[in-house]
Amino acid sequence: MGALAERWLKGVPALKDVGLRVQLLASDIASLDLAEVAEALEETCMLAEQAEPRAREVLSAAVPTLTDPAHDALVAQLRESAQETGRLALARFLRRRAKPAAFPEPPPAPDHRHPGQSQVGKPLTLGERKALARGRDRFVLDRLLRDPHPAVIKNVLSNARITEDDVVRLAARRPTFPDVQAEIARHVRWSIRPRVRLALVQNPFTPPSISVPLLSLLVRPELDQVVAATDIPAIVRGAALDLLDRRPPVPLPEEPPETQ
Numbered sequence: 001m002g003a004l005a006e007r008w009l010k011g012v013p014a015l016k017d018v019g020l021r022v023q024l025l026a027s028d029i030a031s032l033d034l035a036e037v038a039e040a041l042e043e044t045c046m047l048a049e050q051a052e053p054r055a056r057e058v059l060s061a062a063v064p065t066l067t068d069p070a071h072d073a074l075v076a077q078l079r080e081s082a083q084e085t086g087r088l089a090l091a092r093f094l095r096r097r098a099k100p101a102a103f104p105e106p107p108p109a110p111d112h113r114h115p116g117q118s119q120v121g122k123p124l125t126l127g128e129r130k131a132l133a134r135g136r137d138r139f140v141l142d143r144l145l146r147d148p149h150p151a152v153i154k155n156v157l158s159n160a161r162i163t164e165d166d167v168v169r170l171a172a173r174r175p176t177f178p179d180v181q182a183e184i185a186r187h188v189r190w191s192i193r194p195r196v197r198l199a200l201v202q203n204p205f206t207p208p209s210i211s212v213p214l215l216s217l218l219v220r221p222e223l224d225q226v227v228a229a230t231d232i233p234a235i236v237r238g239a240a241l242d243l244l245d246r247r248p249p250v251p252l253p254e255e256p257p258e259t260q
Contacts, residue, residue: 004032004040009047009054012061019188021061029065030074038081038090045089048216049246059093059216064186066094067210069179075209092242093216095235096209130155145170150179157187164193171199171206181206185214198222204231211236215243223247 008025015021029037041062047055066075075094082090124132126149133144133155144156145166153170156162167190171181181200190196198218201211202225212235215223226232226240 001043002036002039004028004036005043008040008044008058012058013054018061018192021057022064022188025058025062026065029062030071034077034081035085038078038085038087041078041093042082042087042090045093045216049089049092049243051219051247056217059213060192063213063217064188064191066213067182067185069182072209092239093213094209095212095239126151134159136161146173148177148180150177150183153180153183154187157183157190164190164195167193168195168199171196172203174203174205176203176205178205178207181210185210194218194222198225201226201236202229202232204233208233208235208239212239215240218243220244220247 008028012021012024015024028040044055044058044062048059065071066078079091079094079096081087082094129144129147129149129152132140133147133152135141138161141156141159141161144152145162147153147156157167167184170176171184181203184196185191185200185206194217197214200206201214201218201222211233215226215236218226218240223240223244227237227244229237
């Protein structure tokens with residue numbers, strides 16, 4: 001095993017703070033030699049396909065970076081490197097359609113007026129909505145959870161009054177905006193929550209570039225749900241099926257000894 005993968009597997013689980021884990025992986029992925037990063041990710045993905053706990057923790061910390069649209073160029077380089085060098089586990093982890101799919105028309109933008117304003121009041125600006133997203137008014141936050149702008153969603157997700165149930169409903173909303181799904185996937189607080197991950201993967205409006213990497217973090221019953229869902233893109237269901245085929249078999253329960 002390479003030195004970088006070994007360092008990740010030892011170092012990431014030792015960090016209790018999720019934010020520090022994400023920062024460590026983000027720094028390494030962005031700054032180290034591409035070939036070294038690709039090899040470390042390949043080794044980690046191979047172990048994660050076998051449900052190795054430490055590897056899953058490493059990938060969980062890497063997903064916010066690898067699903068961030070700001071790193072699309074770097075991810076494309078990693079994908080190309082994986083294909084050219086035969087790093088099949090990494091290629092499966094970063095797989096995407098040959099051509100980007102056309103998403104259904106997104107929902108219309110909500111009417112951004114403060115609840116206290118009249119219907120003829122001036123719609124709120126982006127800056128005003130971002131400021132309100134940091135506030136304590138639950139009614140306003142509920143409205144802002146329907147905002148199409150990722151900067152507003154980022155502030156809402158960081159608001160201490162937002163619950164996991166709120167984020168699960170947001171991740172599951174149909175139709176929705178790909179940028180909103182990306183904001184959820186890379187949010188340190190929520191990207192580690194199993195229910196949030198599954199809601200993202202099960203939403204056909206989530207781009208496969210987000211859904212497919214998240215599959216490696218799902219457990220077998222969740223992968224079964226993804227494979228059985230006919231409304232999820234075929235590339236995501238196929239990736240889930242591949243993972244199921246590579247997961248070690250579930251051990252059968254031991255039969256109790258026969259009594260004499």
